[in-house]
Amino acid sequence: MSLRSPPLRAVHADAGARFTDFGGWEMPVEFDSIRTEHAAVRDAVGKFDVSHMGEIAVSGPDATRLTQRLATNDVTDLDPGEAHYSAITREDGVMLDDTVVYCLPEGVDGDYLFIPNAGHDEQMAGRWRDHAAEWGLDATVDNRTTEYGLVALQGPDAPNLLADRSDIALDELGRFEIADGTVAGVDALVATTGYTGEAGYEILCPWDEVATVWDALDCQPCGLGARDTLRLEMGFLLSGQDFDPEKEPRNPFEAGIGFVVDLDTEFVGRDALEGVDVEGVDEKLVGLSLIDRGVPREGHEVTTPDGEHLGAITSGTMSPTLGDPIALAYIPTDYTEPGTKLRVVVRGEPKKARIRTTPFLDR
């Protein structure tokens, strides 16, 4: 399979970026150093090209009903210009993807826009279309993944930086809102969403004009490496790693995002999840940090102090902000009390670890 390239591939190469394959896309993983990029976002501001994320527009008389039946959160809560986090589950309640659903502002083409993860855009557009046909719903599903570029501007200085370059009244936007206007003279949708735990924006603009937006936002360029360490410090899930329908099949309650499941709505997976809600989960995702020296990584075994198998790390790193080795793992609920001592087996060596509440960082 050939890799898809973001619109700024050449710009990033000129800036000295290293690239990696992520979700079938050739994406910048590091521009300067992960530590430098990570610190820029925590202390000031950084920009990410996340044009590999999917964008699916849903429109028409039944756009609300269709989306309500395919995502776990209550989409009727959203007024134009509002957004929320949601999960997309199959019949047995297992998550296929997580997403942000935007109810587009008045005057913008389309009723809803949702952002599936990289490489999931065709599958999710197909899922929406197939179900619209199956249920006889009148909705148009438009995969705009290669029509929109997506730039994330994140960090405490992001509001000031963007305010000088946009005609949108940014200070009127609350968290998880979206407005249309211009950025650097380019038509854009600006959302107060992100994946870092910092203040900031995600900016959707036409694919072939994203360079203008990118260049106008003069701040530290950041790659997927820093994006990963930033999200992990917040305990945010990474689709395909912290849950995955094939290799890590998990429902939203196990993954710790039960707050996006609205059982008062009808959606695919609802009945299975009602059962989970009543009976409780056997395992759930927890944060942990190593007390001993070492770096927990995906796949490392988690055991009791006596060596009894409990689970495995799904994501782990050395936290650049805290200087602590941190990780996420699914383990039996009996062991999930914060402070519980466990072991993470790193290259055959059991390393002492303790359960931590997430986010690892106060934000």
Add this chain to the structure above:
Amino acid sequence: MSFDVPEELRYLDSHEWVSGDDGTVTVGISDFAQDELGDVVFVELPDEGTELAAGDDFGVVESIKAVSDIYAPVSGTVTAVNDALLDQPELVNEDPYGDGWLLELELADESELDDLLSADEYRDQIE
């Protein structure tokens, strides 16, 4: 990008360097290797007195994004390890041929040094 490859050192194609040639040598990883790894956050080294054979993996250097085994360029006994790396693993990035050294080995067989790459040969490998 060009990397520092000091003339007076010898190299392994797995990016370790060796300095010195009479009895005891110092071992580290090259400027190219530290740059490829990125921010080093953890280094695991053997204890003093450990005997290594050429080609043994004797430890790991971990960056935020990657884990890399390190190999003994020559056979010998570990006579010193760089304890400063416990608290300051970033020295491997900042000064790979100086303060970021990994360990010292008492050579078992000086002739093994002849099997290593010269600076020119190593430069050809990474360019």
